[in-house]
Amino acid sequence: METRKALFPGSFDPFTSGHLNILKRALTMFDEVVVAVGINIDKHGFFPTEKRVDIIRQATSGMKGVSVISYGNLTVDICRELGIRHIVRGVRNMIDFETERSIADANRVLAPEIETIIIPTAQEFAHISSTAVRDIIKHHGDTSRFLPEGVTI
Numbered sequence: 001m002e003t004r005k006a007l008f009p010g011s012f013d014p015f016t017s018g019h020l021n022i023l024k025r026a027l028t029m030f031d032e033v034v035v036a037v038g039i040n041i042d043k044h045g046f047f048p049t050e051k052r053v054d055i056i057r058q059a060t061s062g063m064k065g066v067s068v069i070s071y072g073n074l075t076v077d078i079c080r081e082l083g084i085r086h087i088v089r090g091v092r093n094m095i096d097f098e099t100e101r102s103i104a105d106a107n108r109v110l111a112p113e114i115e116t117i118i119i120p121t122a123q124e125f126a127h128i129s130s131t132a133v134r135d136i137i138k139h140h141g142d143t144s145r146f147l148p149e150g151v152t153i
Helices: 017-026 049-060 075-082 094-110 130-138
Strands: 005-010 032-038 066-071 086-091 115-120
Touching (some): 005 017, 005 075, 017 115, 032 049, 049 066, 094 115
Parallel strands (some): 005 086, 086 115
């Protein structure tokens, strides 16, 4: 039987409890989920790529079927390289949905064989954004309610 694999791409700057919620739910549909930290040379992230990968590994320690990579090419190209035919994306609200739908439409033009699955985040995580978490970190606030258990920044 073929292994069902998906790619969960993002900047994950940083990986939040909301991201973890999407990942756990994706694992109910797929045998393996590759969390892929995108490297955008036009953006300077708050955390370096290596730290983002480390945070995700901390958050997913002990989770079966999860691997973490970083990549600097098109998402559909990394999917093809890894033999993955599904992209998982999470959305918190309608603004996120419209953005993700546009990206999914573009990806479908580039790679019609790759399908995007959009998962709405659970309501208890809908208020969490990486932007808000970065602001809390900058001001030395308590991030414990926003980051997965076991993650140290």
